[in-house]
Amino acid sequence: MSAPARLIGVGVGPGDPELMTLKALRALREADVVAHFAKAGNPSKARAIAAGHLRPGVAEVPLLYPVTTEIPRHEPAYCSEIAAFYDAHLDARRSVAVICEGDPLFYGSYMHLHVRLAARYPTEVIAGVTGMSGCWSAVGAPIAQGDDVFTVLPGTLPEDELERRLRDADAAVIMKLGRNLPKVRRALARTGHLVRAMYVERGTMKDAVVMRLADKADDCAPYFAIVLVPGWEGRS
């Protein structure tokens, strides 16, 4: 291969393969190697989204999660895992497309690679439709407009902090629900936002679950479900 080594973070969007961009498709077509993140033992969601657009026979490299998030970044074990990745491919002057759910630099695992390798190799990032955009579009919920302050909150925050920040937000998205849902629900109720909060699971997929959070009878939620608090409705 004669092209220079290059690392490309490719956003493939929130789940519906049709929400991939033309630029992402081109990057997948042109890359020597396609890498993707996955939890050890699980299939990669990003790869499933992009599957229809991979070149037959393209070299694929799974990057297992412990490589990028569960080992502290200055650990020797971390460095040697990452080194194996770029030594094998970037140093061989290959272009490596790392496919990422949603947008690579918005709460994505890719940014760990990017920050470490950007000083040594040319890098490019291809923006993608975020998971949250996919969700509010599927619901048809105008999320923010005009002079709204819009805030993304992880459900992992302490309950009093969630409450304080929700009280201060015109529009919000709450991520990382899972077992945090009861706490999130209480914080929304106390701030008067529960009445307009929407619960969304797998927003852009055929098996999407969408309902008013107030109508959800149980507190079972996957970690990747999100709650939308549209700003528009709060003011109308």
Place this chain on the structure above:
Amino acid sequence: MSAPARLIGVGVGPGDPELMTLKALRALREADVVAHFAKAGNPSKARAIAAGHLRPGVAEVPLLYPVTTEIPRHEPAYCSEIAAFYDAHLDARRSVAVICEGDPLFYGSYMHLHVRLAARYPTEVIAGVTGMSGCWSAVGAPIAQGDDVFTVLPGTLPEDELERRLRDADAAVIMKLGRNLPKVRRALARTGHLVRAMYVERGTMKDAVVMRLADKADDCAPYFAIVLVPGWEGRS
């Protein structure tokens, strides 16, 4: 036309036509009518992005800004303008694709139409890459990760409120700069964020302007320029 009337908000992304999604392309190909927002007398930016994908000869309807934002929503003048739009097309059982810069329901003019017409006609919203995603990707700035709280702030906020909210944010994007830039700069300096704030104009275009805000010698900024305050760097 035999398909039922349908209103489709089509996100065409932040500016680079390659950041359009496959779904947006299909919607433009299938729609009977393509509508777009523009300031009276100015070309539509959304239309410029989508220009290469419009069917030759497709019916086009410009929606001038006063229609959707400068007339209060319950004014008779507003209602009659909007009525002219949907009477002519949706009532004639045409499918109307409204092309929108970025993502239709994220600070977009489309949501005005959507909220008014969703009860009367079938609607669909196609998520797009937001302007801010386009900017942080162009800059290669990991914007938020892990348990970061991410906040979008309009530069129009009072200076003390900007300062208070910046102090409370791990990661932030400040929009609507223009003549608000001196105020935004002071609020960033007082909260210790100026050192990592990036200034971006036309992020995904060939003539993009990208620099550290601290290095920007003047306070001239277009209204649509944005400032990025990446969360990642704040913690590393």
